[in-house]
Amino acid sequence: MAMKKRGNGEGTFYQLADRTWVHQITYGRKPDGSPYRKAFKGRTKAICRERRDAWLAEQEALKDQEKAAQEEAMREQEQRIALGHSLESETLFEEAFLGWLKLYKSPPTRKPSTYASYVDTYNTHFAEYFAKLPLCKITQDVVQEY
Numbered sequence: 001m002a003m004k005k006r007g008n009g010e011g012t013f014y015q016l017a018d019r020t021w022v023h024q025i026t027y028g029r030k031p032d033g034s035p036y037r038k039a040f041k042g043r044t045k046a047i048c049r050e051r052r053d054a055w056l057a058e059q060e061a062l063k064d065q066e067k068a069a070q071e072e073a074m075r076e077q078e079q080r081i082a083l084g085h086s087l088e089s090e091t092l093f094e095e096a097f098l099g100w101l102k103l104y105k106s107p108p109t110r111k112p113s114t115y116a117s118y119v120d121t122y123n124t125h126f127a128e129y130f131a132k133l134p135l136c137k138i139t140q141d142v143v144q145e146y
Helices: 045-083 094-105 111-131 140-143
Strands: 013-015 021-031 035-042
Touching: 021 045, 035 045, 094 111
Parallel strands: none
Antiparallel strands: 013 021, 021 035
């Protein structure tokens, strides 16, 4: 009597020389078309199935977490758009200013003494008040108040 054919996607069972069972499933394709395979080993076919089911449940949970994280990121992006500013504008003034200074005003573009003067002016006049403010919070009113 021939064994009943397994359904599509159920995978492959085979027994090793040491009498343990291996259950293989295909869970996707690589860019070149070859399959991604995952093997589950156990003393019995039932143990292999349990391990497969546990792995599939774990993968499903990971997909759900990833989907939730993507949805959260989209919600945050929508909130930023609603507020009228971009992600870059949430950068702190200190990071933006010192990055700009290093990129555009550092030697050899300017003399080292000029660069030192710029940094000193920043530390003396601007760092205390503006350093921890995000760029989107710095408005004409904030500058005028300062």
